[in-house]
Amino acid sequence: MAQTVQRHPLAAQAAEVLLSRIKAGEWPLGHKLPGETTLAVQLGVGRSTLREAIRELAGKGVLDPRQGAGVFVTAVDVVEDWESKLRRASIVSVIEARVAIEAEAAALAAQRRTPADVRALRRALAQRVVAGQTPEEHVDADMVLHRAVVTAARNDVLLELFDGFVPRVRTAMIDMLKLKPVASPETDQAAHAALVQAIADRQPREAAETSRTHLSALKAALG
Amino acid sequence: MAQTVQRHPLAAQAAEVLLSRIKAGEWPLGHKLPGETTLAVQLGVGRSTLREAIRELAGKGVLDPRQGAGVFVTAVDVVEDWESKLRRASIVSVIEARVAIEAEAAALAAQRRTPADVRALRRALAQRVVAGQTPEEHVDADMVLHRAVVTAARNDVLLELFDGFVPRVRTAMIDMLKLKPVASPETDQAAHAALVQAIADRQPREAAETSRTHLSALKAALG
DNA sequence: CGACCGTACTCCTCAGACAAGTAGACGTGT
DNA sequence: ACACGTCTACTTGTCTGAGGAGTACGGTCG
Numbered sequence: 001m002a003q004t005v006q007r008h009p010l011a012a013q014a015a016e017v018l019l020s021r022i023k024a025g026e027w028p029l030g031h032k033l034p035g036e037t038t039l040a041v042q043l044g045v046g047r048s049t050l051r052e053a054i055r056e057l058a059g060k061g062v063l064d065p066r067q068g069a070g071v072f073v074t075a076v077d078v079v080e081d082w083e084s085k086l087r088r089a090s091i092v093s094v095i096e097a098r099v100a101i102e103a104e105a106a107a108l109a110a111q112r113r114t115p116a117d118v119r120a121l122r123r124a125l126a127q128r129v130v131a132g133q134t135p136e137e138h139v140d141a142d143m144v145l146h147r148a149v150v151t152a153a154r155n156d157v158l159l160e161l162f163d164g165f166v167p168r169v170r171t172a173m174i175d176m177l178k179l180k181p182v183a184s185p186e187t188d189q190a191a192h193a194a195l196v197q198a199i200a201d202r203q204p205r206e207a208a209e210t211s212r213t214h215l216s217a218l219k220a221a222l223g
Numbered sequence: 224m225a226q227t228v229q230r231h232p233l234a235a236q237a238a239e240v241l242l243s244r245i246k247a248g249e250w251p252l253g254h255k256l257p258g259e260t261t262l263a264v265q266l267g268v269g270r271s272t273l274r275e276a277i278r279e280l281a282g283k284g285v286l287d288p289r290q291g292a293g294v295f296v297t298a299v300d301v302v303e304d305w306e307s308k309l310r311r312a313s314i315v316s317v318i319e320a321r322v323a324i325e326a327e328a329a330a331l332a333a334q335r336r337t338p339a340d341v342r343a344l345r346r347a348l349a350q351r352v353v354a355g356q357t358p359e360e361h362v363d364a365d366m367v368l369h370r371a372v373v374t375a376a377r378n379d380v381l382l383e384l385f386d387g388f389v390p391r392v393r394t395a396m397i398d399m400l401k402l403k404p405v406a407s408p409e410t411d412q413a414a415h416a417a418l419v420q421a422i423a424d425r426q427p428r429e430a431a432e433t434s435r436t437h438l439s440a441l442k443a444a445l446g
Numbered sequence: 447c448g449a450c451c452g453t454a455c456t457c458c459t460c461a462g463a464c465a466a467g468t469a470g471a472c473g474t475g476t
Numbered sequence: 477a478c479a480c481g482t483c484t485a486c487t488t489g490t491c492t493g494a495g496g497a498g499t500a501c502g503g504t505c506g
Contacts, residue, residue, distance in 0.1 A: 009290065009458060011278065035487065046460040048271055051488085055234065055275040059282025061304070067232065067488045068468030079304055081284065089380050097380040100327030101320070108319065157312050157320040161384070232489060258456065269491040274457090290457045291499030450505080458497070466489070476479080 014043050014053035019062065023077055032070040033063070086168045094168055095219040099212055101161050102146065106195065106211040107204035109152035117152035121196045124148045129189060135177035139170055145192060149211070152199065172222055237266050237276035242285065246300055255293040256286070309391045317391055318442040322435055324384050325369065329418065329434040330427035332375035340375035344419045347371045352412060358400035362393055368415060372434070375422065399445055 008016070018039075027033055034042070040050040054071055057063040060078050065071045086094060109117070124145035131141045143166060150162045191214045198207035231239070241262075250256055257265070263273040277294060280286040287297045309317060332340070347368035354364045366389060373385045414437045421430035 009288075011458080015282075037487095048274075048461085049459060051271075052275055052278040052458095055278040056282035059238075059279035065232075065488065066468080067466065068486080070468090070487060079306070081302060082305070083302075085383060086380070093378045093380045096327065096331065096378050097324070097384065100323045100381065103327070104319065104323030155316045155319050157309070157316045158323065160308060161320065234489080260456095271492085272490060275489095288457065289499080290497070291455080293456060293499090448506090450503105452501105452503085454499105454501090456497100456499075458495105460494085460496100461492105463492090464490085466487100468485105468487070470483105470485090472481105472483075474479105474481085476477105 011052035015056045092223045099215045103208040103212045105150040105153040106207040110199045110204040110207040113152045135174045234275035238279045315446045322438045326431040326435045328373040328376040329430040333422045333427040333430040336375045358397045
C-alpha cells in the first residue's frame with residue numbers, strides 16, 4: 001500500500017495527517033493540540049513545515065492558533081467544496097435537483113414577478129434566438145434566460161443553488177450539443193416562450209409544469 | 224470606531240493583503256505570482272511568514288504553489304461557507320428551497336422506493352408519535368422521517384442539499400415549538416402518514432402535493 | 447527539424463535564534 | 477480567606493541563512 005510518488009509536499013502531508021487525527025477524535029472540538037516542537041518531532045518534520053501545515057488547516061477553518069496559548073481545534077471536519085461534490089455526482093442527479101429548484105422558482109416567479117422581471121425575461125428570450133451559433137454561446141444565452149427566471153422568484157437561497165449548478169450543467173450541455181445539435185430549435189424556443197408567458201400571466205402551476213417538462217426532456221437527452 | 228485590540232499575526236495580515244490584491248485582479252485566474260523573495264520584500268515580511276500566508280490561502284483553495292514552477296491563482300475569491308450563507312438567509316427563503324427539494328424528492332421516492340425504504344418510512348412514522356416530548360426530540364424525530372423520504376429518492380445531490388438545510392431549519396422549528404406547541408398533533412401525524420402512503424403506493428404527484436402543502440403550512444407558521 | 451541537456455529560477459525543508467504573548471503559580475498585603 | 481500584582485515557564489510569531497529538489501526555457505547537437 002506504499003504511495004507510488006509523494007506528489008504532496010511534506011507540509012501538505014502533515015496537514016492531512018493532522019486532519020485525520022482530528023477526525024479520529026484524538027483532539028476534540030475546542031481542545032488544545034500539543035506544542036509545535038512536540039508535534040514536529042512526532043511527525044518527523046521541521047517546525048516551519050509543521051507551522052505551514054497548521055496554517056493550511058487554519059485556512060480551512062479547522063485550527064485556530066493563538067499566540068502564547070496554543071493551537072485549538074475549531075471544527076472537526078472540512079466543509080467540502082460544492083463544486084467538487086457536484087463533479088462527482090452523476091449528471092442525472094444534478095439535473096433532477098435542477099428540476100426541483102427551477103420548477104419551484106418558476107412558480108414563485110409567477111407570483112412575484114415585477115414588470116421589470118418580465119422585460120428582462122423577454123429580452124433574454126429574444127437573445128436566445130439571435131446569439132446561438134457556437135454551442136458555448138447557445139448554452140450561455142440559455143443560462144441567462146433560466147437565471148432570469150430564478151431571479152424573478154426573489155429567493156436568495158434558490159438563486160444561490162442555481163448558480164452552484166451552472167458550471168456542471170454548462171459543460172455537460174456544451175459537450176452534448178457538440179455531439180448532437182438541437183433537434184428542432186423551433187419547439188425548443190416555443191417551450192421557453194411558454195414558460196416566460198406563464199410567468200408574465202401569473203400562472204404558477206403552468207409555469208412550474210412547463211419548466212418541469214422542458215428540463216425532463218433535457219435529462220432524457222443527457223442521461 | 225477604533226478597533227478594539229483585534230490584532231492579527233503578520234502572516235494572516237499578509238494573507239489578507241494578497242487576497243485583496245487577487246480580488247482586485249492584479250493577478251488573474253491561472254496567473255503566476257511573483258517569487259517568494261520578491262513578494263516578501265514587497266510586503267515587508269520574512270520569507271517564512273509569507274510562506275505561511277500562501278499556505279493559508281492554499282488551504283482556502285485560492286492559491287496553488289507548485290515546486291519549481293511558482294505560485295498560481297486557482298480561484299479569485301473564497302467560496303463562502305454554506306452554513307453561514309444559510310444563517311444570513313431568511314427562514315422563509317430556506318423553507319421555500321426546502322419545499323422545492325422535498326416535493327421533488329417525494330415524487331422520485333414514489334417511483335424508486337424499495338420495500339426496505341417503505342419499512343424505514345413506516346418505522347420513522349411510528350417513532351414520530353412515540354418520541355415526541357421535548358421540542359428537540361419531536362423535531363429530531365420529524366427530521367428522521369423527512370430524511371428517509373429524501374433517501375428513498377436515490378439522489379445524492381438532493382440528499383446533500385437536504386442535509387445542508389437541516390441545522391438551520393431545526394433550530395428555527397425548535398424555537399417555534401417552544402413558543403407555540405403544535406396545534407393538533409393528530410392532523411400533523413395524518414399528513415405525514417398520507418405522504419408515506421403515497422410513496423408506498425407509487426403515486427408521485429400525490430406524494431409531491433402532500434409534501435408541498437405540509438411544508439407550506441410550516442412556512443406560514445414560521446414566516 | 448527534433449531530441450537532448452544544461453542552467454537559471456522556483457518552491458521545499460530544515461535549523462537556530464530571539465521576540466511577543468498567555469496562563470498559571472506564587473507571594474504579599476489586606 | 478480573599479484580592480491583587482508579579483514572576484516564570486511555556487506557547488506561538490518572526491526572521492535569517494543554508495542547502496535540496498523540481499520545473500521551464502533556451503541552446504546545442506545530430
